[in-house]
Amino acid sequence: MTHATPPHPIPPAGQADAAPAAMHPVTVIGCGLRGTPLPSGHAAALAQAQVLAGGARLLESFPEHPGQRIVIGAALDAALQAMDACRARGLRVAVLADGDPLFFGIGARLAGHFGPEALRVLPAASCLQQAAARLALPWQDARCVSLHGRNDYRPLASALRRALHEGVPVCVLTDGHNTPGAIARFLIERGVTGLRLHAFADMGSPDERHVAFALPHDTTRMKEQVAAVGERGEPDKRDELDDLDELGGNCTVLLVPRAAPAPSPHAPIGRSALPVLGIPDQDFAMQARLITKWPVRAAGLAALRIAPGHTVWDLGAGSGAVSVEAAALARDGLVVAVERDPARVALIEQNRRRFRAPNLHVVHAELPGCPDDLPDPDRIFMGGGLSGEGHSPQADPLLDAVCRRLPPGGRLVVHCVLLGTLERVRAALVRHRWPAEVACIQASEAVPLLGDLRLAAMNPVFIVAATQPGGDAA
Incomplete structure (x- = not known):
């Protein structure tokens, strides 16, 4: 990423308080993949910022920026209050974000706090766009689900119902608990068939990883194998899900429908369809x-x-x-x-x-x-x-x-x-x-x-x- 020095020095607090200036909008800068330079408009906005807010990893990407820093962590309310105070002093605040800040990102929370009219959003490509590009996969009809901080998979099950019927991909954002391996096991447990799971971690970094896992058209045998391995508890026993487990959390998962086998001419009418009312x-x-x-x-x-x-x-x-x-x-x-x-x-x-x-x-x-x-x-x-x-x-x-x-x-x-x-x-x-x-x-x-x-x-x-x-x- 490019590094820039802001042309405006930070005014002393007393000077700003003596003559309050109109509050500048908060600029939200999507940083894109690691190691890629910012577009010129993004770089110019970063150069003008007098206060830089973002996660610790993103802030570390701009070590030469001399602006005041606000670390956004679990205590988001405290960070928002700190940004409010800086804006009240007439300072220009920029928030660093991953990819597209409005795609399951911090942009929604910032809009709710400051109001949409007080935000200027400069997006980068979302993780979904990046993952789909790696697969040359059209994604305009994709269903998108975030499992960050969730303890149930209802949004995923809902997206899967529609995706299986319409033949469109599903994008899932994971966390340390809802990992790609956990998602694959959920799919096997629920009997979901005919999908290929693609998990991407650390996209854009030298350590980028991509693991593909094909769900068979019949998951019954695989479910029995996974259960048997778990019951035996053999630490050296590897199954087909090990590579997904090793990715950990904070991944982008794409579930892509595979070509379904040709139905039998003697198959009952509704047998390959989604549930409906009035099934014979x-x-x-x-x-x-x-x-x-x-x-x-x-x-x-x-x-x-x-x-x-x-x-x-x-x-x-x-x-x-x-x-x-x-x-x-x-x-x-x-x-x-x-x-x-x-x-x-x-x-x-x-x-x-x-x-x-x-x-x-x-x-x-x-x-x-x-x-x-x-x-x-x-x-x-x-x-x-x-x-x-x-x-x-x-x-x-x-x-x-x-x-x-x-x-x-x-x-x-x-x-x-x-x-x-x-x-x-x-x-x-x-x-x-x-x-x-x-x-x-x-x-x-x-x-x-x-x-x-x-x-x-x-x-x-x-x-x-x-x-x-x-x-x-x-």
């Missing part, structure tokens, strides 16, 4: 046709009133048909499918892969013990898990736990086939003073008979819905 029952992997039939599924999902950002529990998820379609509605949220039977857990995971639902999380656990460990729900669906003993008119461990976890305005929907289950649910709602809505769905399907069709009745299902009092479920 036969398209799901299931056990002995034990599945919530699509007319009943549609009614139950309508009763839940799922919004895009909701967290949804599906307790006793069976084959996961409701979970898969709920994932289409909660496209920016999370669906948690809980099932105790390991064979059915495998079916849910198979359906998650089949319908590309990365925002569907599968939990193999017993009810009623697991709800305490699940993320806070906005909506809860129960299509199973209510059979058996262990309840009374005064207490019901599972239903009581569910009612405790829903926030005001949260919505509970239970499908009941047995009259005893219907009474059990109604008793619990009366005990908790939740107004209940009850509907009975009696659907029929056409089946062949003597060269024509007849209607065969499906089992009637009671749909019990209730809203936690004190909020708006709409």
Whole structure:
């Protein structure tokens, strides 16, 4: 980078205070890759600055600049207050930033603090532009996600849903916890297939590294291998993710769709698509046709009133048909499918892969013990898990736990086939003073008979819905 000396000496504090000058706008300078000279306009702005603010590494890149220095670290508010004081004295403040300051950078925070009219932004190429250029990858349709400081991957799952459908890349910015290796393991765990992961670290420096990792079209075997290595705990056992782990954090990750294998001419209609509403029952992997039939599924999902950002529990998820379609509605949220039977857990995971639902999380656990460990729900669906003993008119461990976890305005929907289950649910709602809505769905399907069709009745299902009092479920 070029180094410049400001032509204006810093005025003494007393002189500036005696005759306050109009405050200059804050100039935000995107510095680009390490070792590359600043464009002439950027260099001129740097030369005029009397105060230089930025991270310690960027400030070290301009050791000859004589301006006052403000180190921007974890205590950002203190740095902003120091910049306010310098501007009040009439000093010109420049903020050094990586790449494009408005691409998941400090520019948004500066605009919020000083106001957009008080900022002059001089961007450099963003890390996404730099990474895409190295791959000669068009990126105008890319989905972008920052995992800096996050403890969940919901934004990534949301971006993946759209990217897998539209065939566009996803850019992910990492940190020391959400590393490229952690992202790859998340993709394998969620059954995401057909992507190539490119991770770039230290771009522009002599130590620049690029690691590529291909997610296979079937991640089942790889997931088993990764789990086996973790269980054995062999420190000298290397797997295909080691190179990604060695990159550490603060990387730029590009997830690029690979060419998908040609579909089988006998594949069911929706099998390679994203989850939608009304998926034909036969398209799901299931056990002995034990599945919530699509007319009943549609009614139950309508009763839940799922919004895009909701967290949804599906307790006793069976084959996961409701979970898969709920994932289409909660496209920016999370669906948690809980099932105790390991064979059915495998079916849910198979359906998650089949319908590309990365925002569907599968939990193999017993009810009623697991709800305490699940993320806070906005909506809860129960299509199973209510059979058996262990309840009374005064207490019901599972239903009581569910009612405790829903926030005001949260919505509970239970499908009941047995009259005893219907009474059990109604008793619990009366005990908790939740107004209940009850509907009975009696659907029929056409089946062949003597060269024509007849209607065969499906089992009637009671749909019990209730809203936690004190909020708006709409």
